[in-house]
Amino acid sequence: MSKIQQINRRDFVKLFGLASGGIILGCNTTTVEKKFKPTISKDYFEPNLFIQIEKNGNITLIASRSEMGQGIRTSLASAIADELEADWDYISVKQAIGHEKYGNQNTDGSRSVRTKLEPMRKMGATAKLMLITAAAQKWNVAESVCKAENHHIINTQTNEKIFYGDLVENASQLEIPDEKTVQLKKVGDFKYIGKTLKSVDLKDFTHGTATYGIDVRIPNMKFAAVARCPVTFGTVKSFQKNNAEKVAGVENIIQIDRLKPPTGKFFGMLGGVAVIANNTWAAFQGKLALDIKWNKGENETFNSEEFKKTLTDRVHQVGKLVPGSHGNVNSAFKKAQQTIEATYHVPFLAHAPMEVPNATAWYQKDKIEVWAPVQDPQTARSELAHFFQIPVENITVNVTFLGGGFGRKSKSDFVVEAVAISKEIKAPVQVVWTREDDIQHSFYHATSTQYLKGGLDKNSKVTGWLQRVGFPSIVSSFKPLSDYASGFELGQGFTKNPYELQNFRLENVKAEANLRIGWLRSVVHIHSGFGINSFVDELAFAAKKDAVQFHLELIGKDRIIKGKSNYPYNSKRLKAVLNQTAKMANWGKKLPQNHGLGVAIHYSFYSYVATIVEVSVKNKNVKVENVWTTIDCGLALNKDNIKNQLEGATLFGMSLAMYGKISTENGAVEQHNFFDYQMTRIKDAPNIEIHIMDKMEEPPTGVGEPGVPVIAPAICNAIFNATGKRVRSLPLVDQGFA
Amino acid sequence: MKTDLIINKKTYTVEVQKDTPLLWVIRDIVGLTGTKFGCGVSQCGACSILLNGKLVKSCSTLVSEVAGKQIFTIEGTSENLEFLRQAWNAGNVPQCGYCQSGQLIAATSLLDKIEKPTDEDIDAVMSANICRCGTYSRIRKAIHKAVALKNKTL
Numbered sequence A: 001m002s003k004i005q006q007i008n009r010r011d012f013v014k015l016f017g018l019a020s021g022g023i024i025l026g027c028n029t030t031t032v033e034k035k036f037k038p039t040i041s042k043d044y045f046e047p048n049l050f051i052q053i054e055k056n057g058n059i060t061l062i063a064s065r066s067e068m069g070q071g072i073r074t075s076l077a078s079a080i081a082d083e084l085e086a087d088w089d090y091i092s093v094k095q096a097i098g099h100e101k102y103g104n105q106n107t108d109g110s111r112s113v114r115t116k117l118e119p120m121r122k123m124g125a126t127a128k129l130m131l132i133t134a135a136a137q138k139w140n141v142a143e144s145v146c147k148a149e150n151h152h153i154i155n156t157q158t159n160e161k162i163f164y165g166d167l168v169e170n171a172s173q174l175e176i177p178d179e180k181t182v183q184l185k186k187v188g189d190f191k192y193i194g195k196t197l198k199s200v201d202l203k204d205f206t207h208g209t210a211t212y213g214i215d216v217r218i219p220n221m222k223f224a225a226v227a228r229c230p231v232t233f234g235t236v237k238s239f240q241k242n243n244a245e246k247v248a249g250v251e252n253i254i255q256i257d258r259l260k261p262p263t264g265k266f267f268g269m270l271g272g273v274a275v276i277a278n279n280t281w282a283a284f285q286g287k288l289a290l291d292i293k294w295n296k297g298e299n300e301t302f303n304s305e306e307f308k309k310t311l312t313d314r315v316h317q318v319g320k321l322v323p324g325s326h327g328n329v330n331s332a333f334k335k336a337q338q339t340i341e342a343t344y345h346v347p348f349l350a351h352a353p354m355e356v357p358n359a360t361a362w363y364q365k366d367k368i369e370v371w372a373p374v375q376d377p378q379t380a381r382s383e384l385a386h387f388f389q390i391p392v393e394n395i396t397v398n399v400t401f402l403g404g405g406f407g408r409k410s411k412s413d414f415v416v417e418a419v420a421i422s423k424e425i426k427a428p429v430q431v432v433w434t435r436e437d438d439i440q441h442s443f444y445h446a447t448s449t450q451y452l453k454g455g456l457d458k459n460s461k462v463t464g465w466l467q468r469v470g471f472p473s474i475v476s477s478f479k480p481l482s483d484y485a486s487g488f489e490l491g492q493g494f495t496k497n498p499y500e501l502q503n504f505r506l507e508n509v510k511a512e513a514n515l516r517i518g519w520l521r522s523v524v525h526i527h528s529g530f531g532i533n534s535f536v537d538e539l540a541f542a543a544k545k546d547a548v549q550f551h552l553e554l555i556g557k558d559r560i561i562k563g564k565s566n567y568p569y570n571s572k573r574l575k576a577v578l579n580q581t582a583k584m585a586n587w588g589k590k591l592p593q594n595h596g597l598g599v600a601i602h603y604s605f606y607s608y609v610a611t612i613v614e615v616s617v618k619n620k621n622v623k624v625e626n627v628w629t630t631i632d633c634g635l636a637l638n639k640d641n642i643k644n645q646l647e648g649a650t651l652f653g654m655s656l657a658m659y660g661k662i663s664t665e666n667g668a669v670e671q672h673n674f675f676d677y678q679m680t681r682i683k684d685a686p687n688i689e690i691h692i693m694d695k696m697e698e699p700p701t702g703v704g705e706p707g708v709p710v711i712a713p714a715i716c717n718a719i720f721n722a723t724g725k726r727v728r729s730l731p732l733v734d735q736g737f738a
Numbered sequence B: 001m002k003t004d005l006i007i008n009k010k011t012y013t014v015e016v017q018k019d020t021p022l023l024w025v026i027r028d029i030v031g032l033t034g035t036k037f038g039c040g041v042s043q044c045g046a047c048s049i050l051l052n053g054k055l056v057k058s059c060s061t062l063v064s065e066v067a068g069k070q071i072f073t074i075e076g077t078s079e080n081l082e083f084l085r086q087a088w089n090a091g092n093v094p095q096c097g098y099c100q101s102g103q104l105i106a107a108t109s110l111l112d113k114i115e116k117p118t119d120e121d122i123d124a125v126m127s128a129n130i131c132r133c134g135t136y137s138r139i140r141k142a143i144h145k146a147v148a149l150k151n152k153t154l
């Protein structure tokens, strides 16, 4: 075995505990968007992503992004396997720890495939090239007569072939070729990319053997539950622990104080009283038996119903002008044949992933090890280094499977809690949140209110569009007194309005935060998608025009708008998804009695989505019968996975449309568990038909989130179509629909 | 109390408080973590198990009620569960996978009771299980598929 390989192998073993040798490749993904530099230095292997090929032909890939149900482990593996001409049955995937050498690991913003596809493909192609070179040397022929096919290199002159595993020894002694000599496959030659591949984790998922954070078991670990102040940022005044101590299994009760993040980064933790026990249940029971007096602090006066009124008042007065506004709406309204006004509202929402927040931590003198379901392991790691004053290199964050994330698990407050408790009790500990903790102490999706006014001329063309919006900003979680929605938030569908509008004015009104605010699957697009699509439907009705036709006219002529990103907005693609969906839904067909159709379109995470929903409404009983959705997400990496994501987004959107509401009284969240924070269930699930546009030559764009924003407005528009009743304030249950 | 639990035909002797919910005994004391916690109050089905063949929520079943009874979890195997697993694979059902232990156990109990369930039968039993990822249409199709697979082999 060559020296390089020995060194590689040792480091590989050190980092990931893989015992077998083989050829290993890495590439530097911090700069990969442009450059690809596979590097194996003589004395230290510093890879970001890996392929390891073993002598038995097995290929292990390291997944640097967290798996939370979006199928990323499978998708990225398939890209490597395709370029490598590997047999899918030989592929397995291992999860990376949190480390900056993997480049950005923050799994959010629907961008994993968008940013990682090309580097992954190049890694596969590089490995293939090396295997070809190794075979060519063995046969003593030119590389050009060799080709890779199904885990073998084939000599095209003699039809001899060598199995990949048998080339490992030779290939691993080769220099890694220059990037310029690495060629990627043509779209037509793809074997896995753009096809349907089964998840690499199916066996574990169907046997209960996938290890989620909550399943981590380490020797001598304790279990903990934390009682936190019902009012955000309240603190412990005093507490009685006698009754809690009497709970069998409870071993220790300690106060943990709030860790306040420094301005601009991290999440800190809320603090409270931690009950440590020898099993989860005892910790939960001990927590319930605590008698705690709280200093509730200034958020105690926060009532979400009142706040809704405040926001409604504010959006009916002039707000701060947002850059990007153009033309003159006032004169447009003066000249208009008719003007239409409407005010829309979306409540606070919680993510409620099926796996509650939890983390296992072991704090030992000068090092920390953590096992946790985190979307952003690097931030968790730096955050721990900050709060516990331990050098970042002594902190290991092991990423488990995530039982859903939806944005909740990119905030690592639950990890900080586990470490704080482990430090105090000097033992490994798993902190588990109850469902009530999860619902009452989240980083909430902000509530929003928006006012829209539109002018129609005598030809029923939209001549002016005014939109005023107010919602507490995510920035408030990083910077106190951030009382207005920020530019990046308004950029999610408000400033980047997809329609061709001559006179457009966007205003932002004050909205202070009295809860921790965070991002939830598709983030601000939930507000912009709901407001804009509902309003366009109202305009179309006022204009006595067909809603699909009206959207198409508003999108206007074919145009491409280049922004700062590499993904220009192309109005043609938006019109194409809408036309396709209308065709699938047979838009305009005659509907059974009590049925209605509603349409919504949205451009988010650089993907184009159009959805049509068919509902039936009997005695205010809404049933979503059918949903047709088309997505243009550029190159479709794993088609069946994309469909699964969009089906899931449909149900996620339905949950928030029908039931989604977090409210507060005297600062405390009023919901508790799934009985009062409801989810859609299988009996509510509609028929769903998904179409993916064939855009294999375009770069891939977001998939996990773009299917969400269209659902609520399409449902409400369908209800209007069926009943003539317009729902402007979510959720539907609050409007008497269920 | 000291008690014997029979889980997937194997006997485990545990020392626990008698009012501990079975879920936590299985997960934290026996150490079988395939059965999941989702809500703790019979609302989500993540903790579903079979008790003497009957579908129950282990989060709301006390350990004192199960002595001597057959406990069946996702780590176990049965004819219907295997057909369901095959169908789950064929339909690429799971997303995050977290709810799927409970979904598979609930579906097993459905097929144990009804050979060829209709959509209404599926709704009646499976509506007790939440999937936040929204894999419901695939679950429905996979249950029908499992029945088809079973009929083919019979």
Ligand code: FES
Residues within 6 Å of the ligand: B036, B037, B038, B039, B040, B041, B042, B043, B044, B045, B046, B047, B048, B057, B058, B059, B060
């Ligand atoms: S955990 Fe038992 S039903 Fe939810």
Ligand code: FES
Residues within 6 Å of the ligand: A069, A354, A403, A404, B094, B095, B096, B097, B098, B099, B100, B130, B131, B132, B133, B134, B135
């Ligand atoms: S697959 Fe994630 S909750 Fe069901």
